[in-house]
Amino acid sequence: MAGEASTQKSSLRNNLMVFFFLIIIIWGILITEFFQYVLQETLSGTGLDEAVIKKITVNFTTLSTGVTIAGTLIVLVIALLLSKTITDPIKKLIDGVAEVAKGNFSTRIEVTSQDELGQLARGFNHMTNQLEELLYRIEAAKKYTDNIVTTIPSILIVLDSRMNVLSTNMDSDKLKNGTPSIGLLQFVEPLKDEIKACLETGEIQNKEIALNTEGAETPLVFSAAVSQIELEEEIGVLLTITDITEQKLAQERIKASLKEKEVLLKEVHHRVKNNLQVISSLLSLQAGYVNDKQALELFKESQNRVRSMAIIHERLYQSKDLGRIDFRGYVRDLADNLFRSYGVDSGRIMLNVNVDNVFLGVDMAIPCGLIVNELVSNSLKYAFPEGRKGEIRIDLFPEGEKNLVLIVKDNGIGFPEELDFRNTETLGLQLVNTLTEQVGGTITLSREGGTMFKIVLPN
C-alpha cells in the first residue's frame, strides 16, 4: 500500500504543479506578445530612429521574457510550497491508511490544522482508536477461548464439509492412560457416518467408541455438531472427543459395589425371614403344649402375623428388585398360608385375588400384608360359620395417581351391626386401624352382602 502510494499513476502534487506551470506560462506568453505588439505599434508612430526603436524593442523583449521566466520560477516555487501544505497531510493520511492496511492499528496522525484535512485526520485517529480497542477485545476473547480450548480435557477437531481437518487442540496429553498421540484421521475414520449424518441433518450426533492403540482399548465418547468455519461461510463439523476411561472404571466400581450390597441385603432379608420362620415354628411348638382353645387361637394368630412378615422378606430376597415386592404374588401366598392355617377347604370358601400389577416398598408392604392377614383371618374365622360356603375377594388397584385401594370382601354372614370396628377389643381390628392410620390411609366398612373393608392408602 505504501508502495502503491509512491508509484501511483497520478498525484495531486504533480497535477497542481503542472496546472500552475501551464497557467503562468500561457499568461506570460500572452502578456509578452501583447505588450510587444503594443510597444511596436506605439513606437512606429513616434518617428523615432529605427535603430533606437530596435534597441528599445530588444531591451523590452529581454525584460518581458526575463520577467516571465522569473515569474514562472517564482510561481513554481510558490506552487511547490503551497502544494506541499496541501499534499503533505494527504500523504500522511495515505501512509497512515497503508499502515492500518498492514494491521498496524496503533498508527496515529499528528493533527495541527482545524480545516477539513484536520477533521479527516482526527476522524482517522478516532477510527484507529476504535479499531485498536476492538482488536484488543477480540484478542482477549480469543485468548480466553484458546485457554478454554487448550485446557479442556477433550480433543476438539474442526472439519470442513469434505472432512478435511482444519484445526485441532490435540496433543498427547489429551488422552489419559498414557495413550500416545494418535493421528487425527484415526479419530475421523470410524466416525464418518455420524459426521455425514450431522452435516446432512444438522443434528448433534453422539457415539461411544473404543479406539485400539498399541494393544489397549481406549473408550472414547464423541459428539459431532455443525459449526460455522472461522471467517468462512462454509459449514463444517466440530468434533468433540473425550477419553472416558476414568468414568468407565468408576462406573464398573459402582456396579461392583452395588452388586455386593445387593447380595448383603438379600442375605439380611433371608436371615430376617429365617428368624421370623423360627419364631413362627417356636410359636407352633409352644402351641402344642397349650390346651386352652382360646390361647391356642391366640398362638395361631400370632404365628400367622409372623408368617405374613416372613413371606415379605422371603419374596424380597427372591425378587430381582430388593426395594419392592410384587404384591399380587405376595397376597396369594399369604392367603394360601391362612387357608392352610385355618384348615379351610378351598372348595367351600373360594379365594378370589384381583390385584393389579402393583409393586410396594417394604415400608408399605408390611403394614398392608398385616392388614390383609387380619381381615382375611377374620373372614375365615367368622364370616362362614357352620360350614357355609362363600367367597373371599381381595382387590388392590391404583386410584388416580396418588392412592391405592385395598378391598377385602366376603359374602358371609356380615359384620355384626352392634360392633364398631374402630372400637373393638379384638387385637386384629385394632391392628388394622392402627396400621391404616400409620401409613396415612383411611378405612371404611360396608355390610352390604357380607362384609367389605375398603382401605385407601397413599401410593
Next chain:
Amino acid sequence: MQKRDFLSLLKEDLAGLVLAVLIGLMGYGAKLIMQSPIADPLLVAMVMGIVVRTATGGSTRLRPGFTVAPMIFIPLGIGFYAANNLNFVKFAKVQTSIISILIVVIFVYFAVILLLGKLLGQKKQITYLTATGSAICGASAIAITSPAVEAEPDDISISLLSVALAALVGLFIILPFCATLLGITDRNYSLLSASVLQFTGFVKAAVGSAAFLSTDTPVRDLMSLALSVKAVRYLGLLIAIPLFASLVRKKLYIPWILWFFLGCGLLGTWVYSSNETFYTETLTPLIRPIYDVSWSIAMAAIGLNVDARELLSNNGTKALIMAFTGFFAATATFFIGLYIFVIR
C-alpha cells in the same frame, strides 16, 4: 481467430474513421484559415480530437476506426513527407560547422531526454517519442516513430503535448530572452531556432519575428537558411527509428517504415536533382498538403483515442520535465557550439 471479410471490417471501422477524417480536415483547415506558422495542423487536429473525446466521453463503437486511422494515414504521410523533406542534395549544401553544431544538439537532446527517462522511470515509448519529437521535427517525427516503437495513443499524445508545450515556451519566451540578452544576430537566431525548435512551423514563426534583431540578412534568406538547417535534422530519423525500434524489442530491428522513408526520400532527391523547378514549384505544393492532411487525420484519431486524464498522470509530468530539460540543454549546447564554431 476467425478472419473477418473486408466489408465487415470496413463497417466496423467506418464510423470512427469518418470522424477522424473530419477532425483531421478541420485541423488542416484551421492552418489554412489562421495562416499562422505556429498553427501546426497535426497539433491542432490532435488537440481537437482530445477535446471531442473528452466532451463526448468516447464511444467504444468508434474505437476500431480510431485505431485503424493511424495505421493507414501515418505510413501514407511518411512517404510524401520523405519525398518532400528528405532531400540529400539540400543537406549537402549546409555548412559543415552548422552540421557539426546540429549533430551535437541532436545528440544532447537524445542523451538528456533518454537519461532523464531512465532516471525518472518513464515509460520507454514516451521517452523515445519525446526524444524524437524534440530532437528532430516535433509532431512529424512522433508520427513516423510511433509505429516503429509500438506506441499507444496515450504515449503519442503525452509526448506530442509535452514537446509542443516546450516548443511554445521556447518560441515565445526562452529564445527571445536568450537572443536579446546575448545580443545575437538575426542569422544566428534563425540558426538557433532551426537547431532547437521542434516544429518546422515554429521555426518559421521564430525566423519571421527575428526582424527586431539586427537586419543584416533579408527575412527570405533567413527563412531559407533556417529551413535548410531544420531539414538536416530529419536525417536523425534514419538513426532514431531503427535505434528505438531495436531498443523496444531488445534486438536489432529495422522496420520496413525506415526503408520506405529512405526510399521515398531518395526518390524525392532524384526528382529534385533531375528537375529542381518541377520539384519546387509543382511537386512540393502538391504533396505537402497530402502528408499534412494524412498526419492530421492520424493525429485526430490518436486524440480521439486518448484518455485526457492520462495527460495529467505522472507520465505526463515526467514527459514535460524531459521535454523542457532537453530543450534547455539543447539551447545551451547551441550557444556553446555557436561560440566555438562561429563567433570565435
